[in-house]
Amino acid sequence: MNISAASKAAGLPVKTVRYYADIGLVEAPSRSGAGYRTYDDVTVRKLVFVRRSRAFGFSIEGCRELLSLYQDQDRTSSEVKRIASQRLEEIEEKQRELQSLHDELAHLVTSCRGDHMPDCPIIDYLG
C-alpha cells in the first residue's frame, strides 16, 4: 500500500501519515526499491486508532500512551479507564470555562444596543 492508499484507509492526510512516522508515533513503514513508503494493515489500523484518539482530544503523547496499551496484551482496563477519565475531566473543565465565558459574553452582547452610536457596554467592559 502506497502512502496515498494508506492515507485514505486511515482517514488522515498524507502529510499527517508521514508525520506520525517521523515522530515515532507509528513505526516507520518499509520502503519500495524507489524509496516509496509501503504500509501494511497493522500500521494502518494504528493510524486509525490515532485518528480516533485525536478526535477525542488526546494529545500526541496521550495517543502514544493509548497506543502502547492497545498493543499490550497484559494491559488492564483500569489503566485505560484512568487515562480516559483524565481526559474526560479535562473536557469537563474546558466546558465549565467555556460556559462562564459564554454567559459573560452573551450578557454583554445582549446589553449592547447594536446601533449607530459609539456607546457600547462590550467596549466599556473590555477597556
Place this chain on the structure above:
Amino acid sequence: MNISAASKAAGLPVKTVRYYADIGLVEAPSRSGAGYRTYDDVTVRKLVFVRRSRAFGFSIEGCRELLSLYQDQDRTSSEVKRIASQRLEEIEEKQRELQSLHDELAHLVTSCRGDHMPDCPIIDYLG
C-alpha cells in the same frame, strides 16, 4: 513606568508585554537613555484591554480589530456587537463539539469495568 511595573499594572507577563509591542498590537513604548522601555498609562490601558479580550478567546487579530474600535470615536456599537456575536457563535460551536465529545467519552468510560482484565470498550472503540 518600566516594563515590570507595566506588566503588573496590565496583568500580563513581561515577555508578553514586549511581544505585543513587537507585533504592533500596541505602540512601541519610548525608551530611557539606557534603552529601557518606558510605558505610559494609555498603553497600559490598551494592554489591559487586550488581556480581557484574549480572555474571551479573541485572537490577536480579533484584538487588533477591537482595539481599533476602542480607539475610534466614530465607531458604532453595531460593529462591536457584530464581532462579539461572531465570537459568541464560535464559543457555542465549540460547546456543541465538546458536548458530543463529552457524551461519547463518558459513555465509554462508564461502560469500562476498569479492572485487572485487558478487555476494554474504550480501546475497542478506538481500534
Place this chain on the structure above:
DNA sequence: CCTAATCTCTCCATTAACTGGAAGGTCAAG
C-alpha cells in the same frame, strides 16, 4: 517508446501566541 499526469520523495518554512534561556548592560542599596 514517448509523454503528460500523477505520485512520491526530502527538506525547509510557517502557523498561534507566546515562553524559556543565554549573554550581557544598568541601576540602586549597603
Place this chain on the structure above:
DNA sequence: CTTGACCTTCCAGTTAATGGAGAGATTAGG
C-alpha cells in the same frame, strides 16, 4: 565596589501539523 534585581537583544522551542519547492518514479494513453 559589589551584589542583586532589573533590563536588553536574540535565538530556540512549544503543538500538531500544513504548505510548498524541486526533483525523482510510475502509470496511462497514444
